[in-house]
Amino acid sequence: MKIAIVGTGYVGLPSGVGFATLKHNVVCIDKDQEKIRALQSGNVTLYENGMEELFGQVVKKGNLKFTTSFEGVKDADVVILAVGTPPHPKTKEADMRYIYAAAEELAPFLSGYTVIADKSTVPVGTGDEVEKIIRQKNPNADFDVVSLPEFLREGYAIHDFFNPDRIVVGADSKRACDVIKELYKSFEEKTQILFVSRKSAETVKYASNAFLAMKIHYINEMADFCEKSGADIGQVAKGMGLDKRIGNKFLNAGPGYGGSCFPKDTTAMALMAQKYGVKMGLIETTIAGNKARKIKMAERIFDIVKDIKNPKIGVLGLAFKNGTDDVRESPAVEIISAMLEKGADITAFDYQATDNAKKVLLDKIKYAHALEDVFDDADVVAVLTEWEEFKALNIEKLASKMRHKRMVDLRNLFDGQYLRTLGFVYDAIGCVKN
Ligand SMILES: NC(=O)c1ccc[n+]([C@@H]2O[C@H](COP(=O)([O-])OP(=O)(O)OC[C@H]3O[C@@H](n4cnc5c(N)ncnc54)[C@H](O)[C@@H]3O)[C@@H](O)[C@H]2O)c1
Structure with missing residues (x-):
């Protein structure tokens, strides 16, 4: 399949390397020219265990390319959004400007049926908003927007790409589900692929991270108790x-x-x-x-x-x-x-x-x-x-x-x-x- 990944950071780059290793044709798009120039010259821009070697292999085979141009989404079967959603400087809510900008920029280049899969962590309802933006920019585009939350751990991104605990797909259209099934075909045997509604998938990600954060905080409070009690x-x-x-x-x-x-x-x-x-x-x-x-x-x-x-x-x-x-x-x-x-x-x-x-x-x-x-x-x-x-x-x-x-x-x-x-x-x- 042809896959375009928008945003080539800690999620986009390992995912690009992973999908390319699975013999998909991947193009990674980023607005950061310096980053793309480095990647085009063969320099891996972030440290992840085991990534450099795979990166070299897939680039050599021509399965992984890099560009700053949104023309890269042309003919893609799947466009993955992996741009940042940092805290908004004032409100501290997820800052959605990068997602919305990416949706606007990619819209004119869509050709043929395309699934826009959001891997960025985004508030519930973002899929609806992205859909609206793309439709406004390109009323003739044939596309669906799905939520495809990412659960990889930094430091283990390559391992986690190939061995996910689960793949959660939030899709409200059967056509989109079929494309995502094809994308993850090689995972079918070993990983549960869970199809849920788009809003549920968006919530799964926040609910999971908040739960893990609470678990850490819980054991830290228990540690405080141990220090006083002698345990x-x-x-x-x-x-x-x-x-x-x-x-x-x-x-x-x-x-x-x-x-x-x-x-x-x-x-x-x-x-x-x-x-x-x-x-x-x-x-x-x-x-x-x-x-x-x-x-x-x-x-x-x-x-x-x-x-x-x-x-x-x-x-x-x-x-x-x-x-x-x-x-x-x-x-x-x-x-x-x-x-x-x-x-x-x-x-x-x-x-x-x-x-x-x-x-x-x-x-x-x-x-x-x-x-x-x-x-x-x-x-x-x-x-x-x-x-x-x-x-x-x-x-x-x-x-x-x-x-x-x-x-x-x-x-x-x-x-x-x-x-x-x-x-x-x-x-x-x-x-x-x-
Ligand atoms: N880092 C993780 O471990 C992790 C794990 C799971 C989910 N996530 C989520 O994935 C998303 C990406 O996280 P990250 O850590 O990879 O971020 P990152 O900051 O490392 O990378 C984001 C990239 O997107 C690029 N970008 C921003 N706007 C763009 C645009 N309009 N067009 C093209 N490129 C654009 C930036 O230049 C940057 O290279 C976030 O929503 C994050 O919450 C991250």
Whole structure:
């Protein structure tokens, strides 16, 4: 099939690479000229595990192309919308300008029957609006708009593309359903493809993300309880997670959720509910609690060095989670920003996200070229991102570079007992500090 993808970011690019790998002919369209130029020259513009190799293969075969021109949608069987829906700067609702602009721009180029499939996370009713815009711009176009919510996880985008838990399709026309069935033909055997109404599909995405955010917030509150009561959140989460009704995912206590989806989607969901006159207290509590948590985490790091004047703080991790270079709403960036307000001296390291962090934190902190630099003369090291690689560090050697052996491990990556034998004051989430 011929597929056009509008928006070549963390969703559009891995999806383009995935569909091209399945031998579809894919053209990725983006208005960002620099991005498209880089992709056309063979440079992958974002980090995703395993993507670079596949990218090289499909580009070489000619199955994946890039353009800034909406002519790319010509003759497409499916046009996938994967543009951003960030929080509106004023209202904090999903900012729909990119979706609507894309709909307007693609409309004149539609030819033959086309399914417009929305993968961006959008408020309920957006499908109706997109349909209206395209019809106004091109009254003769033969098309249907479906909702095709995306559930991939950054860091695992390629894995998740090929192994989705489910594919949800929101379509109100049989003709469109048939096209989407063809698009996902190779998934039929292994994945449930759930056909629902367009509005239901749009809601599934927000309902899922809000639920996962609540689950994280729940385990974080439970961690606070453990710290006071003497229980250990790791053990508690394990005991909970063995219950199949609960499941063991999203039970890692930490500094609070972040990233480009959960914060904006929980807020958008709460505001959308307000519009419909529905009170969503659980989501509202989660949003407020998660926000406050980042500040508490910054205070926690300061607390462990409160006896030191102008402490030197080393930070491990800038990305919002492991496996990505994305720092959007990263807890690490928010915690660092809160510490900067108190005048902290910070040196940070990340395996992938340093360049993106520099765009946000500018020269307010030092960026370590080598991980060891974070430990140089540090009074405390704070672990803010759960990169698996941190677990393999030779802490004994690194500790010898520190001025004071203190660690605040907000991802519970390290073995506290071992660190204490090395003379560390070690503070982790959800267990008693010593
Ligand atoms: N990032 C994730 O993990 C994830 C997961 C599931 C769903 N989503 C949703 O998918 C959507 C895209 O997210 P993302 O993280 O890929 O965003 P992104 O910011 O990484 O990429 C969006 C791209 O769209 C381009 N764009 C914006 N307006 C355009 C237009 N009119 N025409 C052409 N290109 C345009 C931008 O230049 C950018 O390259 C959002 O709605 C998001 O909520 C994201």
